[in-house]
Amino acid sequence: MRALPLCLLALMLTGCSLHKSPAPVKSRPLFSQPGSPVHSKPAPRPPQVAIYTDAADLVSKPFRDLGEVSGEDCQSSTQDSPANINTARKRMQIRASTMKANAVLLHKCEIVTTTSGCYRQAVCQGSALKTTK
Known part of the structure; x- marks a missing residue:
């Protein structure tokens, strides 16, 4: 009777050793041409958006207001x-660049504590501008 559990244990161990896993498959990009080398490009950076804090700096430059x-x-x-004011300012610049603006006239940046859903919130507001050089 002792031989039966030992035989079952030996059978299970040999069954696991006979199991072979398939060879690993090399993954290829979904949209590349066969045989072409794959080069990863960094994500394109949004165009530079200048920040003006004083409206007097814009007196000599022609510009068009694209909105808030x-x-x-x-x-x-x-x-x-x-909450970080620099992060809020950068997000404002990114939103202005999506409007094809190359400058922002900064109206105000502040930390607000009365916003629902946020313990504290940094907010920056300005006008998106398209200036000509």
Whole structure:
């Protein structure tokens, strides 16, 4: 009777050793041509958007106002990283670049604590401008 469990154990161990896994398949990009080398490009950077803090700097430059833009950075709870004005300003620049603007006239940046859903929120507001050089 002792031989039966030993035989079953030996049978299970040999069954696992006979199992072969398939050879790993090399993955290829979905949209590349066969035989062409694959080069990864970095993501395109948005165009540079200048920030003007004083409207007097725009007196000598012709420009067109494209509309209001804003950027926010939210601190959800006290354990999260604090709301950052630089992040809010950068997000405002990115939104202006999607409007094909190359400059922003900054109206104000502030930290707000009365926003629902955020413990603290950094908000920057400005006007997106298309200036000619």
